[in-house]
Amino acid sequence: MADTGEGMGDESDDTTGADGTRLARLYVNGIDRPIELPILTPSLGQEVIDIGSLTNQGIFTYDPGFVSTAACDSNITYIDGDAGTLLHRGYPIEQLAEQSDFLELCYLLLHGVLPSADEKAVFEATVTRERGVTEGIQAMVGQFSRGAHPMGIMTALTGALAAENHEGLDITEEAHRLKTAERLIAKMPTLAALTYRHGQGKPYLPPRDDLNYAENFLYTTFAGDENYEINPVIAHAMDRIFMLHADHEQNASTSTVRLAGSTGTNPYSAIAAGIAALWGPSHGGANEAVLNMLAEIGSVDNIDAFVEKAKDKDDPFRIMGFGHRVYKNYDPRAKVMQQTCHEVLAELGVDRDPMLQMAQRLEKIALEDEYFIERRLYPNVDFYSGITLKAVGIPTEMFTVIFTTGRTPGWIAHWREMVSEPYKIGRPRQLYRGRTARDYVPLDQR
Numbered sequence: 001m002a003d004t005g006e007g008m009g010d011e012s013d014d015t016t017g018a019d020g021t022r023l024a025r026l027y028v029n030g031i032d033r034p035i036e037l038p039i040l041t042p043s044l045g046q047e048v049i050d051i052g053s054l055t056n057q058g059i060f061t062y063d064p065g066f067v068s069t070a071a072c073d074s075n076i077t078y079i080d081g082d083a084g085t086l087l088h089r090g091y092p093i094e095q096l097a098e099q100s101d102f103l104e105l106c107y108l109l110l111h112g113v114l115p116s117a118d119e120k121a122v123f124e125a126t127v128t129r130e131r132g133v134t135e136g137i138q139a140m141v142g143q144f145s146r147g148a149h150p151m152g153i154m155t156a157l158t159g160a161l162a163a164e165n166h167e168g169l170d171i172t173e174e175a176h177r178l179k180t181a182e183r184l185i186a187k188m189p190t191l192a193a194l195t196y197r198h199g200q201g202k203p204y205l206p207p208r209d210d211l212n213y214a215e216n217f218l219y220t221t222f223a224g225d226e227n228y229e230i231n232p233v234i235a236h237a238m239d240r241i242f243m244l245h246a247d248h249e250q251n252a253s254t255s256t257v258r259l260a261g262s263t264g265t266n267p268y269s270a271i272a273a274g275i276a277a278l279w280g281p282s283h284g285g286a287n288e289a290v291l292n293m294l295a296e297i298g299s300v301d302n303i304d305a306f307v308e309k310a311k312d313k314d315d316p317f318r319i320m321g322f323g324h325r326v327y328k329n330y331d332p333r334a335k336v337m338q339q340t341c342h343e344v345l346a347e348l349g350v351d352r353d354p355m356l357q358m359a360q361r362l363e364k365i366a367l368e369d370e371y372f373i374e375r376r377l378y379p380n381v382d383f384y385s386g387i388t389l390k391a392v393g394i395p396t397e398m399f400t401v402i403f404t405t406g407r408t409p410g411w412i413a414h415w416r417e418m419v420s421e422p423y424k425i426g427r428p429r430q431l432y433r434g435r436t437a438r439d440y441v442p443l444d445q446r
């Protein structure tokens with residue numbers, strides 16, 4: 001029913017409003033005047049038509065999956081899916097991965113600038129101080145069965161943080177918002193380690209102040225005692241994995257955090273909602289799904305058959321770790337992760353691992369196949385992070401927990417960006433296709 005004005009002569013052109021804003025005109029059958037909509041100009045990327053006023057005309061838009069919709073404006077992260085570009089506050093991910101570290105990236109995401117040496121030291125000290133969790137949280141994890149899925153436990157423990165950090169938390173106060181962000185970044189690896197150790201039947205190991213973020217994660221996760229030796233190559237790889245997952249603009253879990261946060265809810269519970277959204281195999285669960293898929297394929301000899309299955313329209317099977325909603329070129333994080341993956345496998349002497357060889361073969365076959373080329377389906381970051389994490393000794397069901405730890409600064413930076421400015425509750429509309437009004441029929445007459 002919408003008409004963009006084609007065939008209507010000059011009226012179909014964009015025009016300019018009184019304040020100089022470019023306008024788009026929408027022609028709708030049944031509405032006598034064209035609807036003028038402002039065109040917003042981003043600092044990078046595609047122009048955006050502001051459709052906010054459409055509802056006043058008795059009409060709104062339909063965009064399942066938000067494929068053509070910007071749900072907010074943001075200054076944090078920019079992705080150019082065609083060029084394969086990912087910028088955090090303007091800095092390319094490749095430069096950050098090469099020269100920076102996870103906590104510095106957290107600071108950048110939260111504050112918009114790289115820290116000075118003093119600011120960096122203060123931020124690191126704050127996060128280090130906040131790493132511990134209460135006895136209540138430690139006891140809570142013990143209530144889950146040994147086989148409980150770690151992502152379910154993480155969602156629950158983060159919900160428990162909301163309960164512990166509710167009284168006195170005022171999200172209109174910037175100091176409270178920042179403290180919340182620092183606490184979540186600090187505590188998430190501790191919750192991750194606690195969850196892992198519970199599955200292994202091991203008790204909680206308190207964080208160590210002399211270790212950096214990634215080292216402390218490895219120590220609290222794997223150590224039997226104080227003598228645990230940290231391999232610097234593995235610690236560096238973990239830091240990179242956290243960095244490569246730190247933020248990815250308005251992905252499903254970040255949008256979930258924003259939507260939950262837009263109600264004014266406790267920010268810890270908004271993050272718990274984000275963790276729940278991340279769990280799915282189309283999102284953060286993909287790294288776990290990659291390993292499960294490789295196990296299902298079983299051997300290099302079966303790869304061709306599985307690639308054919310992935311191409312079959314009547315078969316729901318997809319190559320996990322391939323494709324991305326936004327990247328229609330190579331995922332820049334995958335390039336960095338591929339390099340880290342090889343470093344880790346060489347360090348651990350498992351580069352002849354049959355699983356990796358299968359992954360490499362699958363990657364090659366899929367990249368040469370017309371079906372994948374036409375649809376611009378490339379390996380994404382999860383393809384390589386899954387293989388790296390397996391080599392490090394992290395069980396498959398913990399992979400998305402690692403992603404959770406890495407993504408926490410992104411989630412909380414977006415929440416803070418939203419609640420620091422005037423914002424509206426997120427409340428999408430719908431295209432109703434159900435029954436029209438009808439009268440209730442009493443039970444004895446049905």
Ligand code: CMC
Pocket residue numbers: 248251281282283284286310311317318319320321322323324325326375377380381382
């Ligand atoms: N294997 C085989 N075919 C695929 C795949 C795949 N992995 N991904 C997409 N396609 C096909 C799909 O069948 C469709 O074909 P056609 O045009 O003939 O109908 C076409 O490619 C477009 O797919 P789509 O589902 O419309 O694309 P989307 O943008 O909605 O989905 C995706 C993106 C990531 C959900 C999807 O590519 C996928 O399911 N990939 C596997 C799961 C995965 O690796 N997810 C991690 C995403 S990256 C991490 C994150 O950001 O969380």
